Amino acid sequence: DVKVTQSSRYLVKRTGEKVFLECVQDMDHENMFWYRQDPGLGLRLIYFSYDVKMKEKGDIPEGYSVSREKKERFSLILESASTNQTSMYLCASSLWTGLWETQYFGPGTRLLVL
C-alpha cells in the first residue's frame, strides 16, 4: 500500500510567520504534488516535482515555495503566512509511468492563519 504522510494534521500560525509543511512517501515515487482544497474550488495545484531538486509551478504558486532534497520528501513553505492561506493542504505522490498515472494522497494538514 502506498503511504503518504504529512507532518501535522492541524496547525495554527500567526500572520507573517514562516510555515513549513512536510510530506513523506514510502513508495519510491518520482512525482510529488502540493494542493490546497477550499470549499467550492476543488483541489488546486500549488507546486509539483518530478525529481529530486526539481520543481514546477502549478496553478496558484504565489506566496509559496517548495523544497525537494530527497526523493521521498517534499516540503511546502509559506514564506510569510497570510490569512488567505488558511486552507486544507494536501500532498500527493505518483509513480512516473509516462502514461495514465494515479496520484495517492496524504491525510492533509488543516492550516489556520490568524
Next chain:
Amino acid sequence: DQQVKQNSPSLSVQEGRISILNCDYTNSMFDYFLWYKKYPAEGPTFLISISSIKDKNEDGRFTVFLNKSAKHLSLHIVPSQPGDSAVYFCAASSPSGSRLTFGEGTQLTVNP
C-alpha cells in the same frame, strides 16, 4: 478557466438507490480520468479510473462512463450505501504530463 467542472455541488439519494455523479471537461487533450472520494478531515482516496480508449469501467458497485464526444463522464454507484456519503472529485490528465486537473467536487449524501 475551469477545465473540469462538476456542476452539482450536492446530491442526496436513498440507501439502495443509484447515485449518479457527473463531470464535464473542456480540454480535448485529456485522455485519463479518475474519481476520488474524500471524507472530512482525510485526504482523497482513489476510487476508479478510465482511459480514453474505453467508454466504461466497472469495479464492484462503481462504474465510470466516458462520453468523449460530449466531453462528459459520470460515476454510478449501485446500490448506494450510507458509507458512500463523502465528497467526490473527478480529475483528468493529458498525455503531456503527470499533473491532474480537478473538478470542484460533489457532496454525496446517502440517507438510510
